[in-house]
Amino acid sequence: MSILKLEHLANEILYTIFDYLDGFHLIFAFRGLNSRFTSLINHIHLHINTTHCRKADFNYLFDDIFPFTTNIFSLTISNKHTLGPIEIFLNRHLDLIPHNQLNHLKLIDIDPQALNTFLKTILPKLTYLVSLNITNSITKFRYDLPVETMNVSLPAFKYLSLSIEQNSYYPHVPFFNEHMLMHRMESILSTVTHLSLEYSPRDIVGFTLLFEKLNKIEYLQITLDIDDEVARAIGNPFISNSQLIRDHGQYLRSFIIQIGYHILFIEIAALLTHFPQLQILSLATQEFTHDIQFYDGQAWEKLIQTSLPRLTSLRLYIFVDYLSSNPVLHDIINRFRTSFWLNEKKWYIVGDQFSNRSLQIYTIPCPKKSIVILNNTSIAWDTTLPSINLSTFHCITCLKIYITKIEANPILLPYFNNVKSVRLLTLPSKDYYLSQYINLSTLETVTIEC
Template structure:
């Protein structure tokens, strides 16, 4: 029925934009091998699989036909790595025209990037979550030096990276030096990063000045539990106070350090779709921002409130005007109102974990 429906539609209505959500594995196989090669007018393809489907490993014919108009592909799968690898393999022949590629909800091994880039010739924007195999990550850093990446990524202008826990700064740096033409970089930790070098503004400054001379947009979000209790948020922020950050680039950071040694560091504007935790207490908060206004935190759309103590001279300046998703872990118990710091009219989803914990 799936195949018949598409085959009846295609001759009468050339499809240019297509999004398939929650497609079953067997239907996906049919789509990739029978329907997709016929979509010669297709410009954008989005495959979103929100549900885990077991599948049978089997050999099938690959998509051998190029789609001359296809420039955008977005994939979002929560499946085992072998399934993801299989889907990508089916699509490799279409990658030669791709300018925009977004890979969500699954990790791609940094060691396999040469395999990906050898199929990319015109890529301008890439979104990807990177990981490293356990048997490799426990040894020396994996340093990339690949002509396949350099050639395939020569048109790359915008890069959005999520990194898994055990990737090192030196490994990400070895990837970035392949893209001297890069204009926009966003880097986010998927969970907790273990390498404190990501928090070193001097390291970032050196990398950007020497390897990324065209970079005009830099967004960063990091969180960690492994930073020494002797390292304060001010110590971290001070490494982002050089003239390069403040005067030349005007890239500003905020750093929060929590009582359990959890720490978050992010730029303003922050990367898209990250969750910021509001925790303004005593001296655990610092920033390079020279001033605040009502739109300073407009890039923050997801917020966790987890604070029992507010420092009034700081929090009176903070206002989140564009929060869509709100989660409350703890609040000051005396004379506190959320609307002091959050435009509640913009909130679309809210969870009060205090009530959930007590129920």
């Protein structure tokens, strides 16, 4: 019986195998093994992810790999686990950039000084760049550098993602945030088609300013709120009506929104009327809302029928708290049981009421990264789903859990089979099992906040 060797496989099969490997490990495993493998690696797009590599390995890349390659297509550099890789990249970028048509770049936990160097020195040289992702969880750095607007031309640039966590302890201090970056990068926004601003809330009153530079936007992810003082000064709901947004937002197809506490349904409805071509809408409360119209199925139905005729996908997660009225969950869910919801759109709703003053509703599937509440003392649970099985709630990966020991609860709560992270607001008693509601084998992180 002959033994098949890796070298005997056809090039097409080897390329398929290479697709499963990160470029960093591909180089270490196969480059230099023989002339054929080296040639194959030199003729494919390499996606280098250094997130988990050692600093010594990163030095090796710049000493022995990057100066001699011409096919680095995407690069992810992180200071999260090892301090120094981003600084090495800044100091030695000439070993990489001139001879590689870098299309995609992701920087993780870059500090403000390094960011300033990157924007001034390196970004203008990335003439083939298509996407830039800056992700940062370092929230304690002051950004005392002058906020200069760049004059850069990147003709191929389309995708910009800024995910910078805010420091809630010092909200008025000029910390490193997404708004500063947006201001500095104004000159490259005109070609952007996909923009994601994950953390920094943008005032809905100034939303028009965002579209002054964006005129080809197709995908927008943003958090909207309204400043306390501005809300008091206006007095009434802010009803946007901007021809600039209509003109520059005419290509918007996907709109992903998180809303702050002060935002009202009527304000979101007015904003959405600017985008009749919208096909995908996802809306979630950042913490909670007090506006009962957000869970009014008939209000949503009227808005979609009159202003969003092309909408094919709707994802909602609404947590309502501190209500002055006493809502009846069954009545709320019934407003989503019309022919529009069940037959025409086939959009299904789940509702969970925790008290006379708080409840949550969400669609299945729900918005990505939504944190659904699991409370075994719920007073009501209802859904428009025609049937439920073990995979129904597969889309829910994050839970906030409030579990107490009770003798009996007639409310049958769902089973979540794909939860990756949970936040425990109470510790279950030793004889109470989370496995009644959660597939514990899929859990990756547990945070205790009690």
